Amino acid sequence: MAPAGTRISRALISVSDKTGLVDFARYLVDSGVEILSTGGSAKLLRQAGLPVVDVADMTGFPEMLDGRVKTLHPKVHGGILGRRDLVTHRDAMAEHQIDAIDLVVVNLYPFEATVAAGAGWDEAIENIDIGGPALIRAAAKNHDFVTVVVDAADYALVRADMAVNRGATTPELRRALAGRAYRRTAAYDTAIGRWFAEQAEDALPERLTVGGNRGQMLRYGENPHQSAAFYTTGEDRPGVASARQLQGKELSYNNLNDTDAAYELVAEFDRPAVAIIKHANPCGVAEGADLTAAYAAALACDPVSAFGGIVAVNRPLDEALAVEIAKIFTEVIIAPEITQAARAVFAAKKNLRVLEAGRLPDPAAPGLAVRSIAGGLLVQTRDGGRIGRDDLRVVTKRNPTAQELDDLLTAFRVCKHVKSNAIVYVKNGATVGIGAGQMSRVDSARIAARKSEDAAGAKGLTGRLTDGSVVASDAFFPFADGLLAAVAAGATAVIQPGGSVRDDEVIKAADEHGLAMVFTGMRHFRH
Template identity: 50%
Template sequence: MSQKRAILSVSDKTGIIEFAKGLIELGYEIISTGGTKKVLEQEGISVISISEITGFPEILDGRVKTLHPNVFAGLLAIRANEDHLKQLQEQHVDLIDLVVVNLYPFKETISKPGVTFEEAIENIDIGGPSMLRAAAKNYQDVAVIVDPTDYQAVIEELKQEQMLSLAAKKKLAAKVFRHTAAYDALIAQYWNDQLEEVFPEKLTLTYEKVQELRYGENPHQKASFYREAISKQGLAYAKQLHGKELSYNNIQDTNAAWEIIKEFKQPAVVAVKHMNPCGVGVGKNLSEAFTRAYEADPVSIFGGIVATNQMVDEDTASRLKEIFLEVIIAPGFTEQALELLTKKKNIRLLELVEGEGASSKKVVSVLGGLLVQDQDKKQINAEELKVVTKRKPTTEELEQLQFAWKVVKHVKSNAIVLANGQQTVGIGAGQMNRVGAAKIAIEQAGELAKGAVMASDAFFPMPDTVEEAAKAGITAIIQPGGSIRDEDSIIEADKHGITMVFTSIRHFKH
């Protein structure tokens, strides 16, 4: 039997010493480069320098060391092809049976604050991906490992069977192609960012698995949760403090709640059901904000998701534990709050401290493709509002209009939100016509519609929504404007003494 040989060249040294020792015990000859060679030799492991294999020194500050026919011919030769073996013999090239490589830390490099473009470029690996791809292409003859978590299983199988099964080598090779594809995707993304290529001609995305989910939206659908490879922000990086595993629908709803809560600076609580807010409240403290969010719709909050923008204290926790909730997500929980809430076995408690969202782009899948757009982060202030009616809003109405506008932005279109006293009192979501959404919101609000304000995510195509608002006693309306029939709605508002302001901004959410 010919001498078995392995190339070990890793940036992540985790477990490499133990793995190398295991290979030595199995009779492998170890070939290595640079830093890996030093680490192994320090542990008394016999190592052959890559330069001895290539007959060429490492040059250009290590940029060129493995890129040589003596390496790649040894990897790519098909053992069952007699002509391949004859050519190797003629060129005095030996076979290589195992490759263990993980790549220059490009991701870690570009994640560092203040990293320069030159530093990032120097951490683009060339020889590593080339060896990995060569070995993976020739998977039937060469085993290739890119993940330290695979070391133990490989050693155990080699000890038991003296060789890896074809199935094992195929699995390892597939992981290599995923790994190098993700690596290249990060490099492409970095270059896009540097050159401000917002929508490049080819879009390559990479995500890392967070967890496999029990199922998707429904039990017959399989699902997993992935996160962006670079960003450390967003729901994918929340820390779960308590409760059972998150479901697909939990994640969707919790993300919707977190996106809404980020709209508010003052103490706020958002309750979400099926990706729509069912109650939003702000107050002088979190307990007051929760009271308003709960009272906005005490029925729909049951089994819902609650998000807060402040640490959950004991007082608020004592209120939260009295109702059945799937998830509570907050910047933190006091010890007393955790003690109270963790008495409920299944409730998920998530801690997430961050400002803006993880990505500047929103990606949605459609059959056969992706839609990519900017995140809707547009906000308005009072100075940008245009009063189009005879009556101007009072200071109180203006505050409530801005509050309602922040909420309606996150309600599925067609959307209408009614607010009264810094809390939502009626929400009409996802209706096929705008007046239908208004009627739902008004019915939900009941008597609280009197004196309330109304927000609409898009313009009124006709005055019927204003008519419904007037009948309910609503005093102020905020909407984008821009309809060819805007004047009809303005006349109707003036007729009933309703003040109406235009934002010139639409917030469709499909």
């Protein structure tokens, strides 16, 4: 049973991040705590006028091997691991002149930051901490008697506990800090293991560990009865995780998910582009001569669904576009940059969440997508597949026109970000109908066409926006009926992966209706 309070008499301090260290150490000294330290930590404390005992003087063994061996010594680990309630432990410590260490303050070599900064192999290896994790794990194991601190943010907790317990800490705090310590070393080893796998180009190693830092507690998850938090993994991929929120309410679980989907989609385009997302699916996407023109075209695809949506752009967002976006209710806006004039426009809508991401993600960059299922994880490489003109194979008698070809490529890029079964109609660089998440591809084609009729009506037009459009399918048409639904919607050209046992039947139907059709050889299921 852990003692009610363990008074701290000796502390071992060895940190890389020295934030707040001097003030905390001064409090310890003022509380009668002896300080053991090493290297840069000892130097900083001495410069602050605090008494420090070098670990080397305590162990009688010098720091060596360029600092690789400092605290790996029985007098250090014995002082941490010895149980104060066992006579055999106390006798062994006395026999070998080992004094108890009651507080271990250690944070680790900055391996994650070093790698993120682009360090080479040798520098990364030198930033793998060995003694630090050993000290942390030892102190955490013996938390009945030892307090362990791995984060400067926890200095205040220890001070507050000592202040009300006459220099002691409570079992509850020590146990909580022990849990944090093990989570920190686990995340650290995860980062190292992930880096080694990346160096070996092994995307799916035999053991996969996932580490993250809780960046934000969320009010709830997808629904109010679900708890949720947002964790960052340290992946160097610009987006919602690294963006700076300029204004607005706290982002919700659904906001974060939808904003990520929007920014990943808009990054697919080289020309100025806008994506409007609702429930992780695009309800309008367009390229244009500028962002304002692209936004108008994207909004026209489905102005009803765009209400309360997420807007992402792939260029600096200026005042002209801000004025247009501000005309309807929008939940979140994300852009690589936002001008001061645009910020002034948005400032009038205090609840609007505005994010500046700095740069765009690379659609082709490697990475992993992870999803939980009962009892395990489904892990795959990110869908970085991209199709260009040279990848297309014309399979019909008619070749697509130059405009159709441009629109086909746009449609297929959007299709990649639409839930399966996905059908996307595009005309003049803008979506004019989107069918998402249906069990039948035919239904997706029909729903997209029907929504295009609603959108046409909103513009005061008769008919459908899909008349004269092209259509993309995320996977092959298993039967001709899906293609015929697109024909009925007014499509003139088709892009699809191909590969069905009935491809000949589908090609024949396309020829009979004068369509141009190209195969990509690549599908984009998104479940």
